Amino acid sequence: xxxxxxxxxxxxxxxxxxxxxxxxxxxxxxxxxxxxxxxxxxxxxxxxxxxxxxxxxxxxxxxxxxxxxxxxxxxxxxxxxxxxxxxxxxxxxxxxxxxxxxxxxxxxxxxxxxxxxxxxxxxxxxxxxxxxxxxxxxxxxxxxxxxxxxxxxxxxxxxxxxxxxxxxxxxxxxxxxxxxxxxxxxxxxxxxxxxxxxxxxxxxxxxxxxxxxxxxxxxxxxxxxxxxxxxxxxxxxxxxxxxxxxxxxxxxxxxxxxxxxxxxxxxxxxxxxxxxxxxxxxxxxxxxxxxxxxxxxxxxxxxxxxx
Numbered sequence: 001x002x003x004x005x006x007x008x009x010x011x012x013x014x015x016x017x018x019x020x021x022x023x024x025x026x027x028x029x030x031x032x033x034x035x036x037x038x039x040x041x042x043x044x045x046x047x048x049x050x051x052x053x054x055x056x057x058x059x060x061x062x063x064x065x066x067x068x069x070x071x072x073x074x075x076x077x078x079x080x081x082x083x084x085x086x087x088x089x090x091x092x093x094x095x096x097x098x099x100x101x102x103x104x105x106x107x108x109x110x111x112x113x114x115x116x117x118x119x120x121x122x123x124x125x126x127x128x129x130x131x132x133x134x135x136x137x138x139x140x141x142x143x144x145x146x147x148x149x150x151x152x153x154x155x156x157x158x159x160x161x162x163x164x165x166x167x168x169x170x171x172x173x174x175x176x177x178x179x180x181x182x183x184x185x186x187x188x189x190x191x192x193x194x195x196x197x198x199x200x201x202x203x204x205x206x207x208x209x210x211x212x213x214x215x216x217x218x219x220x221x222x223x224x225x226x227x228x229x230x231x232x233x234x235x236x237x238x239x240x241x242x243x244x245x246x247x248x249x250x251x252x253x254x255x256x257x258x259x260x261x262x263x264x265x266x267x268x269x270x271x272x273x274x275x276x277x278x279x280x281x282x283x284x285x286x287x288x289x290x291x292x293x294x295x296x297x298x299x300x301x302x303x304x305x306x307x
Contacts, residue, residue: 009188010096013297014112015105017194020204020271022287024057026107026194031065033294034103034301037095038067041106041115044237046084047075049224052217053240055208068095075229075237079221082121082168084111092187101301109275110157110164117185118279124174134166145169153178156278160264160270163236181200190300192293193276193284205265212240213258221248239264 013030015023029036040046044054047073068091073079088104088111095102104112113119134142142165145155145183149172152197171178196204221244224234234245243261246252252260276282285293 010092011188011301012092012102013190013192014116015103015192015194016109016112016282018201018272019107019265020201020208021194021196023105023194026287026290027103028063028065028299029290030294031103034101034297036101036103038065039091039102039104040067040069041104041108041111043108043111045070046073050075052212052220053217053244075224076233081110081114085114085121088115107272109272110200116187117188118269118284122171122175124171127170127173128168131166134169140163142166142169150177156275161238190297191279191282193275193282194287195273195284196286201269202266205269206262209258209262209265218244218247239268
């Protein structure tokens with residue numbers, strides 16, 4: 001696609017990388033530098049009350065930068081990728097209309113790829129009888145079934161996320177496969193990846209997890225339960241909330257929960273990196289490379305304006 005066509009598209013910056021790598025802090029820094037606003041792309045941070053466990057950015061950490069798509073849904077209800085796409089498109093349009101730069105940052109790769117057009121979300125209605133049958137299977141069984149039916153989709157999905165696995169199988173049941181990348185992308189995207197050496201990332205995960213435990217992650221889970229969030233629904237929310245649900249049910253003690261959760265978060269970070277490494281348009285940086293990142297973004301903006 002030529003530069004003139006790119007110039008007509010809305011520019012957005014997308015920041016990706018594993019959990020605990022510093023995406024949120026970088027998004028705030030770039031927003032302050034380039035007159036931007038942040039669009040969160042996280043499948044759990046959209047929910048009200050999922051603050052500590054989901055690692056939601058705090059008000060003081062926002063440093064006055066507007067953040068969107070946080071606390072927009074009840075955790076008792078299903079929030080789909082379609083829901084995210086519909087809301088995110090409106091938010092990006094609104095930010096751009098006000099002359100600001102949309103900066104998308106978050107850990108849910110499927111949401112981001114749907115927004116920028118790298119993945120198509122098919123218009124397939126829920127099949128409740130199929131979902132009920134698939135719900136009886138474990139994540140491992142669902143993933144094995146998906147690999148058999150659509151190996152390509154299996155390579156790009158979180159194999160531990162039952163909700164995503166069931167939705168993929170539901171689409172395959174209707175269409176035969178999950179549609180993927182569009183030929184014409186809706187935005188002019190500048191991709192920034194944040195990563196760390198493995199041991200440093202694991203240290204960040206450990207420190208962050210213990211910090212959230214001190215902040216009251218278990219108490220938050222108790223409040224959610226008291227407000228009517230079922231254990232089944234909490235487990236479906238994944239990672240921290242799955243572990244917290246098991247802990248509150250007495251299935252694991254506090255120390256065991258922390259050990260298991262840290263192990264699961266490490267593997268989640270690995271799966272995130274595997275997902276994003278397939279996108280060859282991402283330029284990768286260390287979190288400390290803020291000045292270099294800002295220079296690259298400024299050059300990209302200037303080049304697009306002059307194209």
